Amino acid sequence: MKVVVVGGGIIGLAHAYQAAKAGHEVTLLERDSKAEGASVRNFGMVWPIGQPLGERRALALRSRDLWIQIAQELEIPFRQCGSYHLAHHPSELQALEQFCALAGPEVAEIHGPEEVFRQSPDLRPEGLLGAMWSPHELSVDPRITCAMYAKGLQAKLGVQIRFNTTAHEITENRVVHRHGVEEADHVFVCSGHVLHHLFSDLLTEKGIRLCKLEMLRARWNAPVPQPGPHLCAGLTLLHYESFAPLPALPAVRDRWQETAPDALEAGVHILVAQHPDGTLTIGDSHEYGTSFDITSNQRVQAVIERELDRFLPADRWSVFERWTGQYAKCASEPYVVIPLTPSTTLVNGVGGHGMTISQALAEQVVKQRLPQSTAV
Ligand SMILES: Cc1cc2nc3c(=O)[nH]c(=O)nc-3n(C[C@H](O)[C@H](O)[C@H](O)COP(=O)(O)OP(=O)(O)OC[C@H]3O[C@@H](n4cnc5c(N)ncnc54)[C@H](O)[C@@H]3O)c2cc1C
Numbered sequence: 001m002k003v004v005v006v007g008g009g010i011i012g013l014a015h016a017y018q019a020a021k022a023g024h025e026v027t028l029l030e031r032d033s034k035a036e037g038a039s040v041r042n043f044g045m046v047w048p049i050g051q052p053l054g055e056r057r058a059l060a061l062r063s064r065d066l067w068i069q070i071a072q073e074l075e076i077p078f079r080q081c082g083s084y085h086l087a088h089h090p091s092e093l094q095a096l097e098q099f100c101a102l103a104g105p106e107v108a109e110i111h112g113p114e115e116v117f118r119q120s121p122d123l124r125p126e127g128l129l130g131a132m133w134s135p136h137e138l139s140v141d142p143r144i145t146c147a148m149y150a151k152g153l154q155a156k157l158g159v160q161i162r163f164n165t166t167a168h169e170i171t172e173n174r175v176v177h178r179h180g181v182e183e184a185d186h187v188f189v190c191s192g193h194v195l196h197h198l199f200s201d202l203l204t205e206k207g208i209r210l211c212k213l214e215m216l217r218a219r220w221n222a223p224v225p226q227p228g229p230h231l232c233a234g235l236t237l238l239h240y241e242s243f244a245p246l247p248a249l250p251a252v253r254d255r256w257q258e259t260a261p262d263a264l265e266a267g268v269h270i271l272v273a274q275h276p277d278g279t280l281t282i283g284d285s286h287e288y289g290t291s292f293d294i295t296s297n298q299r300v301q302a303v304i305e306r307e308l309d310r311f312l313p314a315d316r317w318s319v320f321e322r323w324t325g326q327y328a329k330c331a332s333e334p335y336v337v338i339p340l341t342p343s344t345t346l347v348n349g350v351g352g353h354g355m356t357i358s359q360a361l362a363e364q365v366v367k368q369r370l371p372q373s374t375a376v
Pocket of ligand 1: 006007009010011012029030031032034035036037038039040041042043044045046047165166167168190192193194198213214283324325326327348350351352353355357
């Protein structure tokens with residue numbers, strides 16, 4: 001079968017991989033000269049710990065396993081780094097303990113400050129009560145991963161990738177683009193946050209909205225440590241659905257409301273990804289809407305730096321880049337898969353966990369929507 005994928009972000013790339021592996025002839029169209037959307041602006045965190053326990057965690061873990069396999073096959077660098085949720089207040093430690101009790105030891109466990117400092121010696125020692133350790137998180141460098149994924153698809157699986165090729169119109173078995181027409185037996189439309197031209201009414205009807213995030217990249221000031229686990233702290237407990245049912249959560253929220261109302265208002269929680277080149281990706285904030293200021297919000301960036309300094313002292317890092325990213329998020333579902341016709345499938349709305357679930361989501365969608373032929 002001839003398969004066309006529209007969109008060269010991580011969701012499109014993962015669909016191209018799965019379709020090629022299932023023995024189909026795949027062409028991917030990307031409107032820009034390289035992917036420039038959410039998939040290159042993120043932390044590069046594969047983050048199963050942020051998914052609610054049950055089916056969604058299982059999807060994230062399957063995706064993680066596929067990431068390891070695909071990264072090895074396509075020669076994309078990655079680290080199995082795990083993650084720490086740091087606790088600086090008894091209510092936060094209690095919430096993390098409650099989560100561990102609910103989830104079980106195969107998901108996460110509590111480490112005392114000594115063990116936490118062994119793995120992350122640069123953390124601020126004052127006030128650290130302990131942390132929740134999860135071993136399952138992965139780290140890829142978002143700046144290079146999509147480009148290397150695309151290169152690997154071309155070189156190892158024979159996928160044709162056409163950059164600078166915007167799909168203008170998709171009708172049954174035909175994709176019209178600026179260089180001509182692509183005939184296809186199946187089309188996957190994975191156009192991310194670019195909601196305004198392809199099937200925009202449908203996406204709006206499905207409750208998909210945009211979110212703008214503030215991000216920073218910093219360097220370690222000397223001495224540069226070995227890259228450690230992903231780091232986050234108390235504000236993150238308020239962000240992920242997986243922590244929502246914990247009895248200690250209202251106390252955590254009340255304390256942050258008193259201590260840092262501006263952080264809650266801007267949807268700030270602090271995540272830190274450490275890269276082997278001695279840099280750190282730091283964020284983020286959440287502003288929802290349909291369009292945004294083109295500039296970065298200096299006030300929110302300052303809140304992010306202030307909150308990071310609470311657990312990673314500001315004299316240990318220097319910011320050298322700032323940017324914003326946007327993702328498309330479905331308000332009611334973790335993602336949307338819309339079978340538009342028997343031969344056209346729209347995959348969108350993955351929100352803030354697209355890197356995490358992309359590989360397993362694509363595996364499921366391709367299995368459901370395409371006949372499986374000879375494996376490559
Ligand atoms: C700042 C930030 C941090 C994040 N951190 C993480 C994280 O650490 N872990 C995690 O799991 N998730 C994270 N996310 C979410 C994750 O990055 C997204 O869910 C994911 O990248 C979405 O992938 P996508 O392929 O749908 O979209 P995109 O990456 O936006 O890709 C869509 C592509 O389609 C192309 N396109 C659009 N229209 C057309 C057309 N008509 N023709 C051809 N091409 C077209 C675009 O140019 C674009 O390259 C983060 C998101 C942001 C913004």
